[in-house]
Amino acid sequence: MNAHRRLLPALWVLTGAAAGLALIAFGVVSRQAPARVETGARVPTLAVIEVQPVALRVEARGHGIARPADTWQAVANVAGRVVHRHPGLTSGRLLRAGTLLLELDGSRYRLAIAEAEAELASLAAEQAQLEAEADNIGRLLDLERERQALAEQELARIERLAETGAVSQTESDEQRRATLAQQQAVQTLDNQLRLVPARAQRLAAQVERTQTRLAQARQDLADTRFVAPYDLRVSEVAVALHQQVGIGQRLFEAGGIDAAEVEAQVPLPMLRRLMALVRHPQGTEAALDIGERLDLSAIEAEVALVGAEDVRWPGRVDRVASGLEPRTRAARVVVVVDEPYRNARPPERPILQRDMYLRVRLSAASPELALVIPAAAVHQGEVFTVDAEDRLARRRVALAFEQGDLAVIRSGLAAGDRVIVDDPNPAVAGLRVEPRRDQALEREIARTAAGEGR
Numbered sequence: 001m002n003a004h005r006r007l008l009p010a011l012w013v014l015t016g017a018a019a020g021l022a023l024i025a026f027g028v029v030s031r032q033a034p035a036r037v038e039t040g041a042r043v044p045t046l047a048v049i050e051v052q053p054v055a056l057r058v059e060a061r062g063h064g065i066a067r068p069a070d071t072w073q074a075v076a077n078v079a080g081r082v083v084h085r086h087p088g089l090t091s092g093r094l095l096r097a098g099t100l101l102l103e104l105d106g107s108r109y110r111l112a113i114a115e116a117e118a119e120l121a122s123l124a125a126e127q128a129q130l131e132a133e134a135d136n137i138g139r140l141l142d143l144e145r146e147r148q149a150l151a152e153q154e155l156a157r158i159e160r161l162a163e164t165g166a167v168s169q170t171e172s173d174e175q176r177r178a179t180l181a182q183q184q185a186v187q188t189l190d191n192q193l194r195l196v197p198a199r200a201q202r203l204a205a206q207v208e209r210t211q212t213r214l215a216q217a218r219q220d221l222a223d224t225r226f227v228a229p230y231d232l233r234v235s236e237v238a239v240a241l242h243q244q245v246g247i248g249q250r251l252f253e254a255g256g257i258d259a260a261e262v263e264a265q266v267p268l269p270m271l272r273r274l275m276a277l278v279r280h281p282q283g284t285e286a287a288l289d290i291g292e293r294l295d296l297s298a299i300e301a302e303v304a305l306v307g308a309e310d311v312r313w314p315g316r317v318d319r320v321a322s323g324l325e326p327r328t329r330a331a332r333v334v335v336v337v338d339e340p341y342r343n344a345r346p347p348e349r350p351i352l353q354r355d356m357y358l359r360v361r362l363s364a365a366s367p368e369l370a371l372v373i374p375a376a377a378v379h380q381g382e383v384f385t386v387d388a389e390d391r392l393a394r395r396r397v398a399l400a401f402e403q404g405d406l407a408v409i410r411s412g413l414a415a416g417d418r419v420i421v422d423d424p425n426p427a428v429a430g431l432r433v434e435p436r437r438d439q440a441l442e443r444e445i446a447r448t449a450a451g452e453g454r
Contacts, residue, residue, distance in 0.1 A: 043432050043433065043434050044424065044431075044433055044434065045433070045434040045435075045436055046386070046420050046422045046424055046433050046434070046435060046436065047420070047421050047422045047435075047436050047437075047438045047441070048386055048418040048419060048420050048421065048435040048436065048437055048438065049373065049374075049418070049419055049421055049437070049438055049441055049442050049445070050416060050417070050418055050437060050442065051371050051373060051409075051413050051414070051415060051416065051417045051418075051419055052371075052415055052416070052442075053369035053370060053371060053415055054369060054370065054371075054372055054445070054446045054449045054450065055365070055366075055369060055446075055449065055450045056365075056366040056368075056369070056370040056372065056408065056449050056450070057363045057364065057365050057366065057449065057450055057451035058273055058274055058277060058363060058364055058365075058366050058403070059270075059274070059361060059362065059363045059403055059404070059451070060266050060267070060270035060271050060273070060274040060333075060361075060362045060363075061266070061270065061359065061360065061361050061362070062264035062265050062266035062267070062270075062330065062333065062359075062360050062362075063264060063265060063306065063357065063358065063359055063360065064262040064263045064264035064265060064335075064357075064358055064360060065262070065263070065355055065356070065357060065358070066260050066261075066262050066303075066340075066352055066353065066354060066355065066356040066358055067255070067260065067261060067262075067263075067354055067355075068233075068255025068256050068257070068259075068260055068261075068354060069256060069258070069259035069260060069261045069336060070230065070232075070255065070256030070258070070259070071253070071254075071255045071256070072229065072232065072253065072254050072255070072256075073250065073253050074101075074102070074226050074250070074251040074252050074253070074254075075248060075249065075250055075251065076104070076223075076245045076246065076247055076248065076249045076251055077220075077223040077247065078104065078109070078220045078223045078224060078247060079104075079244075079245065079246050079247050080104030080105040080106065080108075080224055080244070080245065081104060081105040081242060081243070081244050081245075082102065082103070082104060082105075082239055082240065082241050082242055082243045082244075082245065083103055083104065083105050083241075083242075084100065084102065084103035084241075085101075085102055085239070085240070085241045086099060086100060086101045086102070088234075089101050089102065089234060089237055089252060090234060090237060091234055091235060091236055091237060092233070092234065092235075093233070093234050094231070094232070094233050094234075094257065095228050095231070095232055095233075095234065095254075096228065096231055097228050097229060097230045097231050097232075098227060098228060099227065099228045100225060100226070100227050101226045101227065101228055101252070102225075102226040102239070102251060102252070103224055103225050103226070104223075104224040104225075104245065105224070106220075106221045106224040106225075109217050109218075109220040109221040109224065110221060112213070112217035112220070113214060113217045113218055113221065116210050116211075116213045116214035116217055117214060119210045120207060120210050120211065120214065123203055123206050123207045123210060124207075126203055127200070127203050127204075127207075130196060130199055130200055130203065133196070134193065134196040137189055137192050137193045137196070138193060140189055141186065141189040141190060141193060144182065144185050144186045144189055145186055147182055147185075148179070148182045148183055148185075148186050151175075151178055151179040151182045152179055154175055154179075155172075155175045155176055155178075155179045158171060158172050158175045159172055226251070226252075228254075230256050230258065231256065231257050231258065232254040232255060232256050232257060233254060233255055233256075233257055233353070233354075234252065234253075234254045235253050235254060235255060235354060236252060236253045237251075237252040238250055238251060238252060239251045239252065255354060257340070257341050258338070258339065259336055259337065259338050259339070259340070260336070260337045260340040260352050260353075261318065261334055261335065261336045261337070262303055262315070262334070262335045262337070262358050262360055263321060263332050263333070263334050264332070264333050264334075264335055264358075264360035264362075265325050265328055265330040265331070265332060266330055266331050266332075266333050266360070266362070267330055267331075268324070268329065268330060268331050269401075271320075271331045271333065271362075273401060274299065274362055274363075274364055275294055277298075277364040277365070277366060277367070278294050278295045278296065278298040278299055278364055279293065279294060279295070296316075296317045296318075296319075297316070297317075298364055299317045299362050299363070299364050300362070300363045300364065300451075301314070301315035301316055301317050301335045301360065301361070301362050302314060302315060302360070302361045302363075303315045303335060303337055303352070303358050303359070303360055303361075304358065304359045304360075304361070305350070305356060305357075305358060305359075306357045306358060306359050307357075309359070311349055311350065313337045313340060313352055314337070315335040315336060315337045315360070316335065316336055316338075317333060317334070317335055317362065318334045318335065318336045319334050320332065320333055320334070321333070321334055333360070333362065335360050335362075337352055340352035340353070363451050370400070370408050370409070370449070371408070371409040371413055371414075371415070372406050372407070372408055372409070372445055372446075372449045373406070373407055373409065373413070373419050373421075373445070374405060374406065374407070374421055374441075374445065375402050375404075375405050375406055375407040376405070376421070377407070377419055377420065377421050378397065378399065378407050379427075381396060381397065381398075382394050382395060382396055382397065383395050383397050383412070383413070383419050383420075384419070384420040384424055384427055385413075385417055385418055385419055385420065386418040386420060386433060386435045389432075390432060390433055390434065390435060391429075391430050391431060391432055391433065392420070392424060392427065392428065392429060392430065392431040392432075392433050393429055393430075394427070394429050395412055395413065395417075396412055397409055397410075397411065397412030397413055398410045398411045398412055404448070405448070406445065406448060406449060418435060418437075420433075420435075421438060421441060
């Protein structure tokens with residue numbers, strides 16, 4: 001009995017082990033191999049644009065400092081004490097044309113004017129007296145000449161009688177002396193009359209000298225008054241009321257408000273590309289003035305405030321300044337903005353005033369259509385395209401130039417080519433892709449190339 005009880009647990013262990021081995025054997029026999037799923041390589045989806053010729057507006061950009069087109073630096077031409085200073089003659093104030101801004105003491109110049117006018121009156125009296133003397137001398141000369149003729153006739157009669165002995169030699173000599181005396185009187189009056197023109201010239205010279213002195217005194221008096229020649233804005237004042245100023249002393253500075261100008265520094269290659277589009281017809285190449293060889297009015301100009309690009313003013317190209325900027329070797333293009341104070345609404349739209357730092361955009365329409373793509377689509381002289389079988393291809397291109405975010409293609413692409421504007425990774429030639437045409441980007445490129453929306 002005891003032996004039977006000891007064998008029972010061992011029997012259960014052997015039975016469990018056998019059942020486990022049987023389950024394992026059944027699982028091995030009945031197991032299936034894992035299913036194989038065939039998966040192909042993933043085809044990337046890339047954005048593309050279809051290249052088409054578009055209207056192009058060639059641009060040149062630069063920066064410059066604003067300044068008034070008309071600047072008045074008031075300098076004292078005469079010395080004197082400041083007796084009047086306009087209350088508005090302070091920096092930043094706007095003053096109308098015709099306003100008396102400053103006046104110096106002009107009493108000494110008024111005295112000089114009175115003295116010169118008195119001297120002219122005296123000289124005029126002398127000239128009148130000389131004319132009267134000349135008239136009197138002329139009349140006396142006529143009378144004396146008549147008396148001379150009578151004396152000569154009497155002398156001839158007495159000389160005939162003296163030959164016959166009718167009169168004595170003494171009477172003949174007396175008549176000769178009387179005749180000579182009359183001739184001398186005529187000669188004296190004639191000499192006096194001959195001196196009249198010389199005396200008149202001397203008086204005329206004195207009159208001219210005095211008139212010059214009078215004109216100078218009047219000019220000096222006028223130079224004591226500083227009247228605004230046009231509507232202006234005062235920028236600096238260097239003189240105070242009752243201050244004594246000397247000749248050549250700087251008094252104040254102001255600028256006109258009718259027009260402002262910006263001397264923009266424009267890279268020379270940009271400017272040359274733009275100027276090639278606005279040449280005048282043949283026959284003006286020999287002209288010295290660049291304005292005669294180029295139609296500057298065909299260039300559209302726009303001025304924008306740096307840091308606030310939405311604040312803009314239309315402008316016009318006035319001239320190309322002589323020489324290049326020494327540091328940057330850039331061309332100096334002068335753009336004029338008419339009526340810079342118009343439509344000003346500070347602070348939203350400030351006034352275009354002196355020393356503002358501005359960006360200048362010059363543009364002219366190209367006579368030919370161009371192939372334009374985003375500059376970011378060009379990778380070291382290559383672009384990625386999609387061929388007819390929707391496979392990636394690498395295309396070598398030559399750029400005419402870059403303009404902002406756009407690249408103008410000279411060669412390597414044709415109308416209808418599909419250019420990838422994404423960054424494919426990897427960019428393997430022959431890689432199958434799924435192109436997605438970005439028509440919104442195409443429209444944006446066309447608008448930007450035409451100069452719209454900037």
